[in-house]
Amino acid sequence: MDLLRFITAGSVDDGKSTLIGRLLFDTKNILADQMEAIEKASKSRNDGEIDLALLTDGLRSEREQGITIDVAYKYFQTPKRKFISIDAPGHIQYTRNMVTGASNADLAIILVDARQGVAEQTRRHSLIASMLGIPHVVVAVNKMDLVDYSEDRFLEIAQSYQELAKKLQIKDLTIVPVSALNGDNVAEASPNMTWYTGETMLSVLEKVNVLSDQNLTDGRFSVQYVVRPQTDEYHDYRGYAGRIQSGTFRKGDRITVYPSELTSSIEKIELGGKEVEEAFASQSVTVLLSSDIDISRGDLIVTSDNAQPILSQDLETLICWMDDRKELKVGSKFNLQHGTSRTRCSVRSIEYRVDINTYEKIEEVEGLKLNDVARVVLRTASPIAYDPYLKNRANGAAILIDETSNVTVGACMVE
Amino acid sequence: MTSKIELDYLDQLEAEAIYIMREVAGQFERPALLFSGGKDSITLVRLAQKAFAPAKIPFTLVHVDTGHNFEEAIKYRDQLVEKIGAKLVVRYVEDTIKAKGLQEPTGKNASRNWLQTFTLLDTIEEFEFDACIGGARRDEEKARAKERIFSFRDEFGQWDPKRQRPELWNLFNGRIHKGENVRVFPISNWTELDVWSYIRRENIALPSIYFAHDRECILRDGRLLNNTPVIQPDANDQIVTRRVRFRTVGDMTCTAAVESDAATLDEVVAEITISRISERGETRIDDQQTEAAMEDRKKGGYF
Ligand SMILES: Nc1nc2c(ncn2[C@@H]2O[C@H](COP(=O)(O)OP(=O)(O)O)[C@@H](O)[C@H]2O)c(=O)[nH]1
Ligand SMILES: [Mg+2]
Numbered sequence: 252m253d254l255l256r257f258i259t260a261g262s263v264d265d266g267k268s269t270l271i272g273r274l275l276f277d278t279k280n281i282l283a284d285q286m287e288a289i290e291k292a293s294k295s296r297n298d299g300e301i302d303l304a305l306l307t308d309g310l311r312s313e314r315e316q317g318i319t320i321d322v323a324y325k326y327f328q329t330p331k332r333k334f335i336s337i338d339a340p341g342h343i344q345y346t347r348n349m350v351t352g353a354s355n356a357d358l359a360i361i362l363v364d365a366r367q368g369v370a371e372q373t374r375r376h377s378l379i380a381s382m383l384g385i386p387h388v389v390v391a392v393n394k395m396d397l398v399d400y401s402e403d404r405f406l407e408i409a410q411s412y413q414e415l416a417k418k419l420q421i422k423d424l425t426i427v428p429v430s431a432l433n434g435d436n437v438a439e440a441s442p443n444m445t446w447y448t449g450e451t452m453l454s455v456l457e458k459v460n461v462l463s464d465q466n467l468t469d470g471r472f473s474v475q476y477v478v479r480p481q482t483d484e485y486h487d488y489r490g491y492a493g494r495i496q497s498g499t500f501r502k503g504d505r506i507t508v509y510p511s512e513l514t515s516s517i518e519k520i521e522l523g524g525k526e527v528e529e530a531f532a533s534q535s536v537t538v539l540l541s542s543d544i545d546i547s548r549g550d551l552i553v554t555s556d557n558a559q560p561i562l563s564q565d566l567e568t569l570i571c572w573m574d575d576r577k578e579l580k581v582g583s584k585f586n587l588q589h590g591t592s593r594t595r596c597s598v599r600s601i602e603y604r605v606d607i608n609t610y611e612k613i614e615e616v617e618g619l620k621l622n623d624v625a626r627v628v629l630r631t632a633s634p635i636a637y638d639p640y641l642k643n644r645a646n647g648a649a650i651l652i653d654e655t656s657n658v659t660v661g662a663c664m665v666e
Numbered sequence: 667m668t669s670k671i672e673l674d675y676l677d678q679l680e681a682e683a684i685y686i687m688r689e690v691a692g693q694f695e696r697p698a699l700l701f702s703g704g705k706d707s708i709t710l711v712r713l714a715q716k717a718f719a720p721a722k723i724p725f726t727l728v729h730v731d732t733g734h735n736f737e738e739a740i741k742y743r744d745q746l747v748e749k750i751g752a753k754l755v756v757r758y759v760e761d762t763i764k765a766k767g768l769q770e771p772t773g774k775n776a777s778r779n780w781l782q783t784f785t786l787l788d789t790i791e792e793f794e795f796d797a798c799i800g801g802a803r804r805d806e807e808k809a810r811a812k813e814r815i816f817s818f819r820d821e822f823g824q825w826d827p828k829r830q831r832p833e834l835w836n837l838f839n840g841r842i843h844k845g846e847n848v849r850v851f852p853i854s855n856w857t858e859l860d861v862w863s864y865i866r867r868e869n870i871a872l873p874s875i876y877f878a879h880d881r882e883c884i885l886r887d888g889r890l891l892n893n894t895p896v897i898q899p900d901a902n903d904q905i906v907t908r909r910v911r912f913r914t915v916g917d918m919t920c921t922a923a924v925e926s927d928a929a930t931l932d933e934v935v936a937e938i939t940i941s942r943i944s945e946r947g948e949t950r951i952d953d954q955q956t957e958a959a960m961e962d963r964k965k966g967g968y969f
Contacts, residue, residue, distance in 0.1 A: 254675040282941075310812060310827050311961055321830060323811045324804045326857045333675045335855055347832045351814075354834040475688040480721035488720065494685040494836075523684075524719030533673060535684035535717070548692050573832050588837050591692060648835045657841040659832045 252328075255461060256335045258352045260380065261362035262372035263341035266393040268319055270362065270431035271336050272303025274453060277438035280327035281306065307338040320345055322352035331457040341372055346379075346622040347573035350662055353379055354648075357461045358387040360452070365398045365428070369411050375607045378624065381419035382569055382664060384644050386464040388416075389425045389455055396430040400443040418610045420641070423459070427452050465532050466643045470498035470506075470554030473590035473646075474546060478537055490521065490537040491546055493591070496645035498554060500538065501529040505555040508546055509636030510562055514555060515540040532645075549592035551636045551646075560636040560646060565599070566629045567666045569640075570619070574653065574660035578618035579627070585660070589635050589649040596651075599628040629663070640664035676864055683710075683852035684717040685836065686815060687799070690850050691717075691724045693840035694797040698790075699725040701754075703739030704915040705872055706801030706853065708746070709861055712870055713852060714799075715750065725799060727752050730785045732759045732917045734896045739915050742873040757789045772898070782917075783966055787823045790847055797840065799850045805857045809961035815854050821845040825964045858913075859938050866931040878911045878929045889922040913938075 259267035275281050281289075285306065292314070293302045305314065307323040319340040327334050337352035353359060359380040363373055380388055390412050398404045405428045416424055427436055428447055435441035438453040450458070478490040500506075504517045519539040520530050530536045538552065546552070553560060572579050579598060587596040603612040604625040612626075619625050640647030641664075651661030673681070690697045699714065701707045714723040727747060731740075747754045762785040763770055770781070790798065804811045814830050816838045831839060840848055853861065865872065883890040884897060885904040891897055893905060897919055910923035911934070928934045 252675050253673070254678050306808075307811070310809065312828065320828060321812050323808075324855065325811065326805050326855070348830075351832045351834060355836070475685070476692045476718075478718055478721050482720075485720050492688050492717065494681060494688075521719070523680075523716035533678065533681055535681040535688070537719070586841070588839065590837075591689075645835070648837065650832075650834050650837045650839060652839055652841055657839070657843065659834065659839045662832070662834045 252331075252333055253461070254333045254335065255358065255456060255459065256337065256356050257358040257360060257456060258322075258337040258339050258349075258356040258385075259360045259362060260339050260349055260353065260376035261341060262364070262367070262370045263318060265341065265362035265364045265367075266391075266431040267341065267360075267362050268304030268307045268338050269302075270360065270391060270393065270429070270437070270452075271325055271338050272306045273431050273434055273437050274336065275306065275325060275327050276303060277434055278327055278329050278453070318342065321348045329453070329457060334456065343372065343375070343622060346375065347571070349376065350379055350383070350571050350573070353383050353385060354662065356383075356385050357464065358389065358456070358459055359385045360389045360391050362391045362393045362431075363408055363412070365392050365394045365404055365408065368408050369415060371608060373412075374415060374610075375622075377415060377419060377421075378605065378607065378610065379571065381421055382571070382624065384420075384641050384664075386461075387423045387425075387459050388421045389427060389452070391431070391452060392426065392428045393431050395428045395435060395441075395444065396433055400428075400435070400441070402444070402446045405447075425449070425455055427455065466497035466645070467532060468498050469557045469638070469643060470500050470504070470552075471496040471560070471638070471643065471646045472500065472538065472552040473592070474548055474550045474552065475591050476548060477546070488539075489543070490539050491552065492535075492537045493552075494535045495530055495532050496590070497532050497643050498557060499529055499531040500536075500554060506540070507553050507555045507559065508544065509551040509553060509560060510634045511545070511550070512562075513544045515542045515544055517541070549590070551590060551592075553636070560638050562634050562636050564631045564634050566596075566631065566635065566637070566649075566663075568627055568629055568649070568663040569666065570625055570627045570651070570664075571662040572619040572621065572623045572625065572660070573662065574658070575621040576656075577653070577660070578620055579661065580618040584654060586652040586654055587629065587631055587635070587649050587663070588652060589637060590646065592635070594635065595632040595654075596629045599630050602626040602628065626666075627663075637665045639666055676860065676867060679853070679856055679860060680713065680716070680864070682836075682855065683713045686838070686850060686852040687714050687717040689838050689840065690797050690799060693838070694848075696793065696795050697725050697797040697799065698728045698755075698793070698795040699723070699799040700786075700801070701727040701729050701743065702801075702915070703729070703735065703743040703873060704801070705861060705865060705876060706803065708742075708870060708872060709853060709864060710799060710801050711746065711750070712868060722751055725752075726793070726795075727754045728789060728795070728798070729754065729756045730759065730782050730789065731756050732782060734894075734918045736873070736875055736892070736912075736915055736918060738873040738875045755789065755793065757785050757792075759785045761785075762788060780963060783823070783963070790823065795847060796842060797848045797850055799852060801853055802851050803856050803858070803861070804854050807960045809964060813851065813854070813964075815851055816840055817849045817851065818842070819847050819849060823847070824966065827961065827965070859935070862931070862935045862938055866935050869931075873915065875912045875915060877934065878909050878926045880907055881910050881923065882907050883910065883923060890925070891922055892918045894918055
């Protein structure tokens with residue numbers, strides 16, 4: 252069985268937490284004691300209705316304020332698939348938490364309140380989903396019960412979303428009318444919306460093909476750790492431990508190491524201490540080479556016969572800025588973490604900022620504030636071997652770390 | 667493409683956990699692995715072995731002993747440490763209580779579980795551990811469901827749920843100042859059933875208390891507790907002998923047994939697959955007390 256990671260996004264109160272609660276409920280993944288706890292907590296609140304959103308709002312302040320502050324992870328399964336659901340906060344102020352959840356998602360569900368239509372957060376989260384290269388986006392037009400399950404209203408919203416999507420890079424878009432509260436088109440086709448003939452939300456989640464989203468050709472392997480047992484039995488053993496980011500590695504393959512550009516070939520691949528002939532994207536393995544070259548943590552091993560990464564100190568990046576205490580400015584210095592390598596970098600220029608509502612480019616920007624999205628040119632202290640993010644998510648992503656507070660302050664996608 | 671590249675979910679979870687373990691070894695100078703003798707930490711040890719084979723695991727195993735542990739778990743711990751040649755540090759809550767003059771909770775359902783935090787923080791300070799790997803899972807509890815994989819703790823060991831560091835892709839930021847530390851949870855994304863399925867697949871030996879056996883128990887408020895002198899008797903307690911197994915193996919004062927006939931891994935997996943009650947709901951007494959019990963403990967430095 253395979254695994255799908257998806258995030259729910261959209262404005263506050265559009266029904267993100269309720270939808271996840273409903274998916275868990277309808278697939279019988281809420282256990283008896285958890286249900287009891289939700290019932291108990293629901294009773295102590297105003298209307299006494301059972302509130303499935305309480306399943307994911309796990310922090311005290313979230314429960315008190317009835318909002319989602321940080322992402323919550325919930326796990327469920329159906330006979331077809333295992334799911335990791337990531338419930339994101341809707342408030343602008345917590346966008347960086349939404350980005351945290353979205354960065355690992357295969358699919359994003361963007362909720363829209365059928366009464367409100369496309370809102371600012373719908374645009375912001377759609378932009379983020381598109382920048383992060385989330386391959387599948389499902390728009391859930393929610394609270395259809397509050398607009399009399401109107402087909403016209405649905406089509407109106409679907410059309411305005413499609414307009415918006417034209418300006419973004421969304422590979423695969425599906426739009427589903429739902430009522431998360433009542434379960435219409437969540438796991439079961441809605442008797443109230445017989446005009447809708449598409450898939451239910453659950454069926455979209457079960458069917459979407461995630462395998463084809465991976466880059467399966469260009470071999471990339473970032474060295475995490477050098478395994479050297481230094482025992483009599485393994486006296487000369489020198490294995491490079493890491494996780495294959497993309498492509499396939501086989502015994503005998505010629506490889507090039509970056510940034511040194513030294514070459515060698517693969518003598519042996521081990522998985523959990525056992526030898527295997529080949530290994531592919533997302534597997535954690537240990538690689539042994541046929542010649543003794545200098546490799547350490549942070550180096551990138553690449554299959555020589557496929558496209559090579561770009562080796563450069565100048566990076567054009569799209570950045571989500573996440574610091575609420577400091578602005579990003581020209582000349583700001585950071586630690587840049589890319590794969591397992593870390594190097595210092597400084598901001599050469601801010602080319603433009605993206606307007607969240609119109610997706611227009613705003614030039615002559617002084618500095619970036621919390622949640623700004625911008626195109627920024629960075630200069631690194633030592634060369635980075637990267638691929639353009641949209642070609643290879645794993646080797647085109649980097650984070651900025653503040654050098655004094657050590658906090659992660661930026662998400663970078665190298666272009 | 668052929669189907670060989672499609673990884674089964676257990677393989678995916680394993681690959682992710684091994685990646686996280688290696689990040690700890692690569693980013694920190696003095697990492698520890700918190701080992702309780704329970705199934706989650708036993709799984710962690712197996713993952714660490716796979717991550718660094720054929721070398722020994724590069725983590726010190728740390729056990730914070732409440733003095734209320736199951737004998738079987740302690741015996742298992744010592745045998746495992748011997749077998750894999752790991753370094754083990756044991757620190758006792760009893761010693762912390764004496765040294766700090768802490769007030770031990772008394773009365774019905776009194777537990778030292780919370781006091782573990784003091785011992786843990788002292789141990790981190792004593793050995794200057796900069797990272798502590800733990801077996802917590804997000805499916806266990808609602809505050810845990812919110813926590814990062816690399817969870818930053820300040821110099822007082824505190825977790826601040828409202829200011830967690832962003833955690834993007836699989837780029838884990840382990841940069842800290844001296845005195846701060848990071849708690850790392852490689853099996854964050856595993857469910858209880860995943861852990862059991864993995865143990866079965868890998869054929870990992872477990873302490874015998876995880877399998878059905880006859881045991882003299884205290885029946886209290888519908889729960890079965892091990893009949894031991896460390897639990898203060900209560901007038902309404904009944905002593906009964908039942909066929910039980912443990913779903914979690916923590917401190918005896920706050921871990922209940924479940925009635926079961928499941929004596930093999932296959933049978934345990936089958937039973938958990940159909941179980942309608944969560945692991946903590948069924949067996950952990952410490953979380954029941956208030957709705958935010960775990961969140962409060964974690965803010966104070968608990969695992
Ligand atoms: N009528 C109706 N109310 C809904 C629906 N989905 C969610 N709600 C309500 O909208 C409010 C906000 O939902 P919540 O899931 O907390 O929104 P979030 O902020 O996006 O997570 C709650 O009162 C829900 O009960 C729906 O489909 N129909
Ligand atoms: Mg919510």
